[in-house]
Amino acid sequence: MRELKITPIKNGTVIDHITSGFALEVLRIIGANNLDKESTVSVALHVRSRRMGWKDIVKVENMELSPQKVNAIALLSPTATISMIHDFKVIEKRPVALPDRFSGVLKCPNPNCITNKGEPVEPEFEVVRRRPMALRCLFCDRYVDDFLPHLNTR
Amino acid sequence: MGLKGRDLVSIKDLTKDEIESIISASRKHIPVAEGKRSSNLLDGKLLALAFFEPSTRTRLSFETAMQRLGGRTITIADPAVSSVSKGETLSDTVRMLSGYADAIVLRHPNEGASRLASQVAEKPVINAGDGAGQHPTQTLLDLATMDEHFDTLSGLKVVLMGDLRYGRTVHSLAYALALFGAHLVLTSPPALRIPEHIRADLHAIGAEIQEEQDLRKAVHDADVLYVTRIQKERFGDLAEYARVSSGYRLDPKILDEVKPSFIVMHPLPRVAEIPSEVDTSTHAAYFRQAFLAVPVRMALLSLILTGHPGPGGGS
Numbered sequence: 356m357r358e359l360k361i362t363p364i365k366n367g368t369v370i371d372h373i374t375s376g377f378a379l380e381v382l383r384i385i386g387a388n389n390l391d392k393e394s395t396v397s398v399a400l401h402v403r404s405r406r407m408g409w410k411d412i413v414k415v416e417n418m419e420l421s422p423q424k425v426n427a428i429a430l431l432s433p434t435a436t437i438s439m440i441h442d443f444k445v446i447e448k449r450p451v452a453l454p455d456r457f458s459g460v461l462k463c464p465n466p467n468c469i470t471n472k473g474e475p476v477e478p479e480f481e482v483v484r485r486r487p488m489a490l491r492c493l494f495c496d497r498y499v500d501d502f503l504p505h506l507n508t509r
Numbered sequence: 510m511g512l513k514g515r516d517l518v519s520i521k522d523l524t525k526d527e528i529e530s531i532i533s534a535s536r537k538h539i540p541v542a543e544g545k546r547s548s549n550l551l552d553g554k555l556l557a558l559a560f561f562e563p564s565t566r567t568r569l570s571f572e573t574a575m576q577r578l579g580g581r582t583i584t585i586a587d588p589a590v591s592s593v594s595k596g597e598t599l600s601d602t603v604r605m606l607s608g609y610a611d612a613i614v615l616r617h618p619n620e621g622a623s624r625l626a627s628q629v630a631e632k633p634v635i636n637a638g639d640g641a642g643q644h645p646t647q648t649l650l651d652l653a654t655m656d657e658h659f660d661t662l663s664g665l666k667v668v669l670m671g672d673l674r675y676g677r678t679v680h681s682l683a684y685a686l687a688l689f690g691a692h693l694v695l696t697s698p699p700a701l702r703i704p705e706h707i708r709a710d711l712h713a714i715g716a717e718i719q720e721e722q723d724l725r726k727a728v729h730d731a732d733v734l735y736v737t738r739i740q741k742e743r744f745g746d747l748a749e750y751a752r753v754s755s756g757y758r759l760d761p762k763i764l765d766e767v768k769p770s771f772i773v774m775h776p777l778p779r780v781a782e783i784p785s786e787v788d789t790s791t792h793a794a795y796f797r798q799a800f801l802a803v804p805v806r807m808a809l810l811s812l813i814l815t816g817h818p819g820p821g822g823g824s
Contacts, residue, residue, distance in 0.1 A: 492621065
């Protein structure tokens with residue numbers, strides 16, 4: 356018999372199949388500290404998963420994710436799925452998918468990159484490899500495979 | 510081919526055919542570069558030289574190239590006395606220059622500066638070195654030097670020696686040589702080996718790459734030895750710098766065993782990598798390489814500013 360560890364939400368977003376151990380990073384990305392005071396945020400760490408062995412789950416009431424936040428989650432945990440809940444029903448469920456080029460998610464880890472020098476420009480990256488994920492800054496050409504410390508978690 | 514109005518930020522912005530066209534056009538500019546003929550191809554054109562970092566030969570060679578073709582230049586040579594010192598962004602400076610001049614040559618201490626400039630400028634931007642990043646016109650003149658000497662760029666065996674990790678010029682050069690089917694031999698201190706992702710890039714375009722720590726073995730059967738400076742600023746420990754750099758010095762005796770057509774190249778300035786006694790050897794090509802900076806930049810400016818390759822016509 357399955358035990359229900361997190362209660363259902365009426366309206367909001369469920370981020371499932373998060374790589375085990377990364378839920379707290381996901382909370383930072385979605386800005387869980389700044390949510391509507393009436394919203395409940397549920398976090399399940401280290402949940403059994405048939406597909407993944409172990410996974411994390413985050414449920415947030417009354418919130419939809421911006422494309423930038425979905426991209427940031429995709430960088431962190433490419434296996435994650437996002438379900439939109441309306442009136443307790445899943446109205447849309449999709450895997451996160453990072454586009455080949457994206458901006459607004461990461462700062463360039465190269466401190467000498469022009470995007471870190473106060474210019475009015477958004478850092479932009481292209482995906483050079485997906486498994487494991489590797490990116491390239493479209494300005495300074497820096498190859499980036501350790502991007503977690505550089506995620507925008509505003 | 511249409512280079513007119515194009516930016517040149519990275520050597521990857523050019524196809525193999527475009528690289529060949531620039532090199533072939535540069536040969537026709539040599540008599541003008543030497544002052545034996547005159548040209549007014551760029552009469553009425555104005556080139557902005559925005560140098561936010563010290564540079565002697567790059568700035569002078571662009572200035573010479575423009576003036577030999579009858580064009581003029583405006584220069585930011587000392588950012589300390591320009592509006593940059595008042596906190597103006599590069600984006601604003603470039604927009605302003607783009608209103609004044611027909612093209613902008615940019616040298617900047619930050620990587621990616623030229624990519625940004627090319628996005629905000631309405632005129633072509635030529636990257637003359639951005640931090641530890643790209644320096645595509647150096648690559649073009651390196652290739653032109655090899656092409657002039659061997660009359661081909663195909664299938665050369667090129668030894669790249671020195672700082673292969675941070676070296677500004679060497680990654681672009683390795684990429685371009687790989688396009689022409691070169692066999693690359695890499696020789697560097699262990700701490701300054703070529704980064705794995707650059708090696709993967711080179712493999713992806715079919716480069717044949719070999720590593721060889723023993724320079725004598727590396728140059729055996731090779732056509733070119735390309736030496737780069739090991740930069741002091743990359744080492745926290747000066748004793749370590751002294752140890753590594755002293756080990757990367759070209760022993761002139763090695764040249765007794767190379768092919769007669771073998772050449773030694775260096776982007777200059779050199780410190781101690783090549784002792785001065787090599788200068789008079791028939792194998793020394795680095796001063797010719799420095800001279801070719803002018804006709805190569807003449808060809809590039811002609812193509813970007815007018816769409817014509819220069820003396821002799823054709824396109």
